[in-house]
Amino acid sequence: MRPADLAREHGLSTQAVRNYERDGFLPPAERTPSGYRVYTEVHAAALRAYLALVAAHGYPSAGLVMTALHGGALDDALLVIDRGHDQVLRDRATLDAVRDAIADLPPAPDAVGDAAPGGRWTIGELARRLRVTPATLRTWESAGILAPARDPATGYRVFRAGDLRDAELAHLLRRGGYPLERIANVVEQVRTAGGTEPLSRALEDWRRRLTARGVAMLDAAALLSAYLRLTGLGRRP
Structure with missing residues (x-):
């Protein structure tokens, strides 16, 4: 040929x-x-x-x-493929977690935040949980996606259950190729309970992408x- x-x-x-x-x-x-x-x-x-x-x-x-x-190096080649499958599996799990989160959204924004159930995380702990860098979380905060409180004694960021939900949403949508500005709009709508329809559309779009990738x-x-x-x-x- x-x-x-x-x-x-x-x-x-x-x-x-x-x-x-x-x-x-x-x-x-x-x-x-x-x-x-x-x-x-x-x-x-x-x-x-x-x-x-x-x-x-x-x-x-x-x-x-x-x-x-x-x-x-056959094993090296297979490792690359395994990592791709692992990432898709993680994305599917995150997608399910986000769906569950928006299904249980409270009716008012003051029900989210300090009063929300769950623990507290430092920026390093949250970064490790999501497998991103602390710099990524700071970028999301600058874009208005995250709004952590500050410890009055140390001035360090404190992330609570509502922040974790917002970070999970951002992580999923970012992997779906959505720009930070659009993610910030979606998270803000969820945060203020102004409606979950835009988020539902984004999740459905990402589900289709995952199916196509599979x-x-x-x-x-x-x-x-x-x-x-x-x-x-x-x-x-």
Whole structure:
């Protein structure tokens, strides 16, 4: 096969195919005596697997998987895939938690905050709970998404149950690609019990995204498995 033959199947440019080979996403091509690349069904299978991985896991992760495989590091490639599945599982759990939270929203804003049930968290504790950095939480606070109280003795931020709910909402919506300004508007509506319809729409949109990503992961797994069978890269010594 020529580069154009591989490119045509996916609507790519021939240069893109060459770049993928250069970056290690495809195995090295054989060369004719005159220096032209010769691709085979192995390269076609690699390209299908790589592009499916991009749709399922994103460009950086897809590249890591393919370069790890071509470097003989099968476990490293599988670890990247495992992390992607773990993140989807966490997102689904967070989505369920947020749905439960908005189902139990109090009718008035003064029912949220210091009087809300639950504990108290420092910024570091909340960051660890959400697996984000304290700097991220400060950014959300600057955007109006979080409004923690301050300890009168130390001046440190104190996060309570209502803040945790707001942070969970922000974390979910941020992963869904929503800008900070939009997240702040949604959280403010929830915080003031002004209506949950915008949040419900956002959650439904994110559910559809998770479903689509799950299906894409199945497609990627099938094409990657086919590539491993074709090449023998999946066999352990």
